[in-house]
Amino acid sequence: MKYVIFTFSLLMAVGSFAQQQTYDLLSFTPPSGWTKITRENAIAFSFTDNVKRTWAQISIVKSTVSKGNMENDFQSEWKDLAVTPYGTSQQPQAIDKQVFNGWNFWSGSGKFVFNNENANLILSSFSDGQRCISFVIMSNTTAYGAKFDAFIASIQISQPTVVNTSSKQQPAESKLPVGNDATVADGFHFSTTNFDDGWTSVVKPDWVESTKGNVKVVLHYPRKEDGEYISQQVDRTKRFWDLLVAPRYVSASDFFFYEYNTSFEPAYFASANLTDKSGKTQFVALFSKAKSGWIEVIMPTKADFVKVFGVDRPDSYFGEWQALFNLSGLNRFAVSSDDLKGKWTSDFSSSLQYYNTFTGSYAGYNAYSSSQNFSFGTNRTYNWQIWTANSTNGGTVAQNAKSSGTFTMKGNWQVVFSKIENKPKTYNAYFSAIKGGRVLWLQDVEYGDYTPFGKAAK
Structure with missing residues (x-):
């Protein structure tokens, strides 16, 4: 198959190239006049000749962390970029192996069917044991061979990552965005929880971090x-x-x-x-x-x-x-009365379809929905409302209830309301953190408490 020889021209890439573009670790010159397609984890350049019924595409896929060596990287990329999306065989027809600019470079080919026509695919991957980046060439004809050759000859890649194990020097930075590991001040009183079984949880900007031993x-x-x-x-x-x-x-x-x-x-x-x-x-x-x-x-x-x-x-x-x-x-954090000020809303819905187990015939449905609001004001006042609707086979029963009063905090993990549904009620209360805010959880104490790691320290 002609496409296999395209990979050999990679070693001849020299000098500079007109209209050079960069994506992730690769710089290259795309074929002139081809349509650029931007995806979340890749970019592609494609061309279609509707008269001759031919097409071609080049895709460059964003780099990922290496799986430790070139062989593992290529096998994973072949599965993800050739076998799964296009149905090529589990193993490429041929694998060309080279070293280019300090990177291991493997290229393999396969065939697939697209729009009831045979097509060819070449996957080429670079790996330095730290990062892996690949590009994919596809077409239903050999007519675009010169375009593919020119693209591959234009490729330039940054120097391989050198992993520095010395604590006195800074290692190379990752190309991907890194989550924020700093501490966070989000306006809530409690951003650390010390559980009584040894776990400690801390709110961070992009996650909650918990440690024990x-x-x-x-x-x-x-x-x-x-x-x-x-x-x-x-x-x-x-x-x-x-x-x-x-x-x-x-x-x-x-x-x-x-x-x-x-x-x-x-x-x-x-x-x-x-x-x-x-x-x-x-x-x-x-x-x-x-x-x-x-x-x-x-x-x-x-x-x-x-x-x-x-x-x-x-x-x-x-x-x-x-x-x-x-x-x-x-992901549980204590609650103060000041943290509660404002409006908190909870919505719920569910539905069931019934069928006869003997005949398979439709036997009706049931649907339920509810919306509940707590509004907390100054001086520890609150307003509470709930709306529910229960529908069965076309008939709907709607109900609502509301009350207002004052609340007190029982420590920082329970809220006592003066009247909910015509009687005082105590709720277990805690926050879970999300990016930029909190979710408030209230649970009637009559239904217990969810504490897989023991109690949070009062």
């Missing part, structure tokens, strides 16, 4: 990417690994991604040995399930992690997620 837990705040639809479980895990974990480290080894979707609330899990910017290597695991949010656990070694959480290297369904899931309970 040699365990460090990073509870990442919700972000807009949580709403993305990603059909494959492992692809979603890799997406958030690159967003949340990779930017703070410079090299990685012994990657593992959990790939078994075994319940209606699948567990997302990944782990690796990572070296941070100070040259320190630690074991890092990233986890999410149901409403836990993305939780990052950092420990000296994998053996330490397995000892504490009982999670080793899962390859099938198992039930030991609870210890990791409970870590979400560390």
